[in-house]
Amino acid sequence: MDKTKVLVVDDHAIVRMGMVALLNAQPNLEVVGEAKNGELGVKAANKLRPDVVVMDILMPVMDGVEATRQIVASQPGAKVLVLTTSTTASELAAALAAGATGVIPKTTGNAALLAAVRSVAAGKRVVTSEIEEIIASDEPAPNLTQHQLDMLASIVRGLTNADIALQFGISENTVRKATSTIFAKLGVANRTEATAMALRKGLVKL
Amino acid sequence: MDKTKVLVVDDHAIVRMGMVALLNAQPNLEVVGEAKNGELGVKAANKLRPDVVVMDILMPVMDGVEATRQIVASQPGAKVLVLTTSTTASELAAALAAGATGVIPKTTGNAALLAAVRSVAAGKRVVTSEIEEIIASDEPAPNLTQHQLDMLASIVRGLTNADIALQFGISENTVRKATSTIFAKLGVANRTEATAMALRKGLVKL
DNA sequence: CCGAAAACTACACAACCGTGTAGTGGCCCG
DNA sequence: CGGGCCACTACACGGTTGTGTAGTTTTCGG
Numbered sequence A, B: 001m002d003k004t005k006v007l008v009v010d011d012h013a014i015v016r017m018g019m020v021a022l023l024n025a026q027p028n029l030e031v032v033g034e035a036k037n038g039e040l041g042v043k044a045a046n047k048l049r050p051d052v053v054v055m056d057i058l059m060p061v062m063d064g065v066e067a068t069r070q071i072v073a074s075q076p077g078a079k080v081l082v083l084t085t086s087t088t089a090s091e092l093a094a095a096l097a098a099g100a101t102g103v104i105p106k107t108t109g110n111a112a113l114l115a116a117v118r119s120v121a122a123g124k125r126v127v128t129s130e131i132e133e134i135i136a137s138d139e140p141a142p143n144l145t146q147h148q149l150d151m152l153a154s155i156v157r158g159l160t161n162a163d164i165a166l167q168f169g170i171s172e173n174t175v176r177k178a179t180s181t182i183f184a185k186l187g188v189a190n191r192t193e194a195t196a197m198a199l200r201k202g203l204v205k206l
Numbered sequence C: 001c002c003g004a005a006a007a008c009t010a011c012a013c014a015a016c017c018g019t020g021t022a023g024t025g026g027c028c029c030g
Numbered sequence D: 001c002g003g004g005c006c007a008c009t010a011c012a013c014g015g016t017t018g019t020g021t022a023g024t025t026t027t028c029g030g
Helices: A013-024 A038-048 A064-074 A089-097 A110-121 A129-136 A146-156 A161-168 A172-186 A191-200 B013-024 B038-048 B064-074 B089-097 B110-121 B129-136 B146-156 B161-168 B172-186 B191-200
Strands: A004-009 A029-035 A052-055 A079-084 A102-105 B004-009 B029-035 B052-055 B079-084 B102-105
Touching: A004 A013, A004 A038, A004 A110, A013 A029, A013 A110, A013 B013, A013 B110, A029 A038, A029 A110, A038 A052, A038 A064, A052 A064, A052 A110, A064 A079, A064 A089, A079 A089, A079 A110, A089 A102, A102 A110, A102 A129, A110 B013, A146 A161, A146 A172, A146 A191, A146 B191, A161 A172, A172 A191, A191 B146, A191 B191, B004 B013, B004 B038, B004 B110, B013 B029, B013 B110, B029 B038, B029 B110, B038 B052, B038 B064, B052 B064, B052 B110, B064 B079, B064 B089, B079 B089, B079 B110, B089 B102, B089 B129, B102 B110, B102 B129, B146 B161, B146 B172, B146 B191, B161 B172, B172 B191
Parallel strands: A004 A029, A004 A052, A052 A079, A079 A102, B004 B029, B004 B052, B052 B079, B079 B102
Antiparallel strands: none
């Protein structure tokens, strides 16, 4: 059997270096390409057709979740192993929803990491118990309207209800009601808690 | 001349793997030890007396800033190169204040990384322009009282002024005045902005 | 195509919040 | 050791916020 071809997508050069060193030392694994952001990763995946893509989440230009989505969309059989530092449940869940075959933390030791790459190559779903717990501990998706998300972003930026009313061209009273609804969905009591929650869950990027 | 001895402290196994592969491929560099958190890093540094310690910031048990402080304290001539993902100015500044000889981002390419390790080994201060800019863009330290920091933490957790008054055993009016002072120091207008700012600057851990 | 659920609009009221003003006590520096 | 600075305490006032109630529109499943 041929070597399993691996594409490494990570913006940290030293991580790519580590993957190359680790995988190329194995007789049946081979790194055939590297990319330092999601966009280049998608291009490389389409060109190289690797058996497994090892993908970081937090990257400039295009994040790993979106890159995973695009790779899986254009190559239905593609296997993506997400290797990340991120511990926000929404990102991990998003990665799986985007079609990742496995998700493991960067703290994973070399042996377990190799095992994960091999398992994913074989089409086996790999999710560590650690990751599972994080996802499970996440309350059901807040499921906010786009409108509500925009409003939440304004709240986080410190705008008053009056400011928001002006910004969206609606009455201040309406803004009050809308924020109220948002707080109920988030399970918080006021805009301060909502801000902490939004930032913690990554619902709004600062 | 003997090989330059390097200790790698990072909680990500794959990064340690990368450093080992990168440095050991050089004729005059050698990784003599690895540690996966700050505490083990300090112990290893004291035992191995490496010429350079490559240190991550974000780690469990003891972070890289504290570890750097301790290593520099017990070995005044020690050279620490902080290699990090973190982009919060306060952490980068703290790393330098703790005695790090160099600070570079993890996105640094292999060649530049090797150069940095060599420069630091030679006692030369290494701070990329990217890092410098981040630090320079940081406003002067907010300089809050411990009391004020505690209060800020309560605000971030969503407590009302009445709650905080109860918690600290002071009048609600006093709490109002105190929060007012905190907001002025942070340059914000209300508790919501204060929450965003506190979380962004890492003044309060969630 | 229709009915239910949910979002959006609006307003009044009650609770909450932040500022101006003011007094006390601690600490540092000249 | 006296003056200045700042943290801490306190209160009243005016502005901001969130909820209850209620009507309209949109959306989605049957």
